[in-house]
Amino acid sequence: MRDRAVGWLGLGLVVFLAGGWWLPNWAQSLVILALGKGMVVLGLLLLMRCGLVSFGQGLYYCLGAYAAVAVGKIFRLPDSLLTSDALLMPLFGGVVAGVIAFILGFLLANYRSIFFAMLSLAFSMILYGLLIKMSVLGSSDGFNIAYSTAAGVVLRPGTHLYALYAVAAIIVFVAMLALNGYLRSHRGRLGPAIRDNELRVEYMGASVRRIVHLNYVIAAVLAGIGGGLVALSIGHIDPDLAYWTTSGEFVFVAILSGTANVAAPFAGSLLFEWIKSVAYQYTPYTWQMVLGIAMLLVIMFLPAGLWSLLGRRGRGA
Amino acid sequence: MNSNRARAASILSITASVLAIALAAATAPAVAQDKPIKIGVVTFLSGAAAGPFGVPARNGAEVVAETLNAGKSPSPYAAVGFGGTPIEIAFVDEAGGTTKQVNEYRNLVQRDNADMVIGYISSGDCLAIAPLAEELKRLTVFFDCGTPRIFEDASYKYLFRTGATATMDNTAAALYVTEMKPALKKVAGINQNYAWGQDSWNDFEAAMKVLKPGVDIVTSQMPKLLAGQYGAEISTLLTSGADVVHSSFWGGDAEALILQGAPRGLFKKSTVVMTAGEPTLVRLGTQVPEGTVIGARGPFDMFAPDTELNKWFRKAYEDRYSVAPSYPAYKMAQAILGVKAAYEKAQAANAGKRPSQEQIIAAFENLSFEAPGGKVDMALGKGHQAVQGSAYGVTKNVGGKVIVVNIKRFAASRITPPDGVKSDEWIKSGFKTAK
């Protein structure tokens, strides 16, 4: 059955890479953006399965975006693959995010419901404040970032965007497989169990705290990688990546997508980005209202997220 | 089992969205030769910056485009539209952050095929758009954003900025207050805690230290953007006993600072310099205390020269919107007229035929052109960055109306660094007039 999963996702990857080739640039970058944000939402899905909602994933999204170049700038490192490779930069971002999450996790793993949400929000806003203060990182204006290689391969002019598109697609493919496996593992199964009844989980001899901590770190790594991808597709990063409204948007997309399936976040995120760009285009003066109404409609008529459109109550959703 | 169906469905749905986007792309309109010149204009249409900057700029663009297309503008801009071809403007909201702006820019250029893009008030957006303009090879003109980093850190082919950098706002402000109060000893600042506020204060502080060695910087307040309430800040400024208070506040924050500072005598106790204060005069009128030093980020509005061009623009704007144009409107007009000048120069060089983008760019570099605010020289950044004089004055209430008196003008060379020199280094090295 695991093999069938690989098969399906593999097919999707091929369709994606092929489809991307004849997409116009603006659409490619839209898709990269959606995939990057989808990674963050995938992490939220993991947390939501444990009944936790973070209003501070912007923290790791932003860390992931800044990590590579910031390290370069702060320590005045010479340009290297680390600060110019389309694959390495996001992965490094993921690592940094993971490390920070591992530390904060010892604290946050004790929190639930709204307090978990608000404490994570507080941390992301503190990062926001720190970045605004750091003129070496361009304060609120942030700075531009670029990439010249992908997995070490030097990119010919004009191929950059598609290379990034491919990198994003492959990262997402791997992430979906890994998470799909994790959710079906013994540890992964305990997520919904914790959401339903922590007391029983403890009485089964498992540590709720440790599992929450683990999921929190995984979510952060995903968010970090996603942030790295978005940063590269935008070519510019600034502290807004850590602002609470950014995190709020991720939560919305997560609800929109539903927690049924590891592909849901990416479908949801693609749809969301598309709705947004259409809203900007056709209702430049009232796009917020359009988003708000869309959001309400989803919440009212698709309680289990977009997935309920596909006709079934997903497992553990 | 059914989770496989789910996966299949998910792949389909993702593929579907990709196709949908591709479809939207395919159906994007193609541009023909004889079509009007399509200009994407990006300013804040929503959010806090819309009222003070975005909307005046938008209106400025609209009124200029209309009068140009009607051929009702004075020389040297009498020709209809650009060199006889009417211009068509597509407005885009600058609100929503750089991530959104970068994609909006791609959409403008690649999906909607704008011939050129004029806009951007936020320095962050400008920094983000700059490399993209090069990548997409589309003529792009920044009209307002202030950070000097753009042309000081890199050089561009497709990118121009017709507005001077924020450096001159603060060097000019420093010059003005030192001439106004030769005896000043204590200086304080209150600026918004983000790049604009931080840079403005750093430039002003550095300039003051050059002009008045040993000046005492008593406090630098940095409330966060849109904080709205400055009770504690005002108390510290009052207790600091500063002779001069520098502020680059804009929009609602500037108005709030005046509304809360005036009743508590801040503006009596110290001379307050508001480098971007001009739009608040339009909003608050006589609420702005007398004796406040006001700037307009260039020779605009009350600082504008008494030329045909200025009269024409003011009248057209006031007739259309029944308010006076504030500086963002002027700067937008300046940008559009600059491109028009370049376009028509290129057209002339091209035997009257529609010039190519490359020809327009060639004509634009190092161009000098007239605007409602006076003469503009594309002198910096290898001919891509404008320099312009500036002016400051003090508010005075006359017959229930606020006017600006004691206006002093500063030549561009006095307040902006020569080409190739970074602003902060130039100031610290004593900003000697480049000769």
Next chain:
Amino acid sequence: MAAILQTEGLTKRFGAVTAADDINVSIEPDTVVGLIGGNGAGKTTFINMVTGYLKPDAGTIRYAGSVITQLIPRSVTQLGICRSFQIPQLFDSLTVRDNLLAALGVVVLGGKHWASGATLASERVEAAADETLARFGLDDYRDILSGVLPEGIRKLLDIAMAMVVRPRILLLDEPTSGVSADEKFVIMDTVMAAVRANRVTILFVEHDMDIVRRYTERILAFYEGRIIADDTPDTVLDDDEVRKYVTGTTHARVTSGAGSDAAH
């Protein structure tokens, strides 16, 4: 023979109320002990203290000789002391089978580190789940969300989940409360059958004296946090104090209860 569970001077107060007052008991392996007493007599408090949910104000708890007084529920469980709950503690949004899979998964993960010696190979999990389903007669419910199960089935599942960890001591908190009279014996028979398969010491709280009489070898009678009687069922249930404070029955009613046993 050596006691597997032992408490000395176990005491717990909630404000003015004394829920456990100097409790000293010693349980031998492989016995089935009934805990009886009115509401608030301290039965559940006793279980909560033994399983680490509550920390006693005074006294010690020994498991196979070693002190476990300060351990948290997780550690207690890993030692092999498991419990079921008065109100079944299930994963309501999961199917019955997934409830068991979750519990079994923990055994796989905890595995060799556990003092209880309970281990399970990952590939055996699915099979183990199905065996448990069969053993507790839950086959018909395997794919039903546990949130919508009838109370009796919830009780069974609750106990089944405590069992998959292969406990050496099993504490059942009112396994048959809220269950219709004729279901009670079905549940108890199933549990006992399942339990006897792998020798487990059982303590269970029960209000139905017929059940107690039928399944226990020994009874602890609680009253106001104290143990007022501790002996074989017949002795305890005939004890005057017990009849006064706990069962509140006449001898006749008890035997009639015994009669109804015979009816089964």
Next chain:
Amino acid sequence: MTDLVSVLIDGVIYSSYLFIIAVGLTLIYGVMKILNMAHGSLYALGAYVAATLVGAWFNAGLNPYGSLALLGLAALLVGVVAGPIIERGLLRFMYGRDEVVLILVTYSVFLILEDVIKLVWGVESYSAYQPYGLLGNFDVGDLPYTVYDALLVIVAVLVGVALTFVLTRTRQGKLLLAVIHDREVSAAMGINVERVYLVTFTIGTMLAALGGALIAPKVSVVPAMGVEVIVLAFAVEVIGGLGSLPGAALGAIIVGLVRSAAVHYLPEVELFSIYLVMALVLIVRPKGLFSAVEARKI
């Protein structure tokens, strides 16, 4: 010395502002368990209405002191109009949904209201400055303060006292507490929970609008003025302990004093002082300063 005094005064003034905006949020959360993201927009709505009314009042050249009453009227208007519309028209269909979903519902309301405000008032700034200077100044040491700010403090105290009185002394208040304690039980006891919710949300909206209306004379009323307020109010709320009235008061005082101290002594940290406080408080008291005790689970 005067420095310390002004830290206190500035802090208290800011605290009372925080309290007024946070108390409505507290009430709504306490009763309805909804963290109302739209609170900021309702605050903005109050400010816009107040600015409009005051503007009209002075254009009509009526007695300036009347404008103070208008501020209250603005809050009342927004409360009785927007409150019921949102509660009856939207929220009541959502009761029983997950807390997070409810947050998102109110988040969408926030997005929609932001544009509604833009459509009604445009993006230009409004100001109702007249009342602020109206009452003159008073000096503390050599520092002038406006009487209006003192009034703000008084109003905050009154609001706090009034709410405490209503909740603890009146029958309606006791019913409210009953609902807070247990919705099902109180419904069973024959309390009309629907009506309690409607009233609560209306009052909460009124308080949000009151905050906006009272602040309108001090600031220029601009789009997005509500966005900052949301997080501010949330922080106060969380620090104090969700749904706790004394908590909101204490939270407001702490945040207010910390901020003004930061401004006076180290302006550098002002930007995120509030989030530091929030993080620290939550680290020490995971459920805020005044947190409700939970009943035994098994």
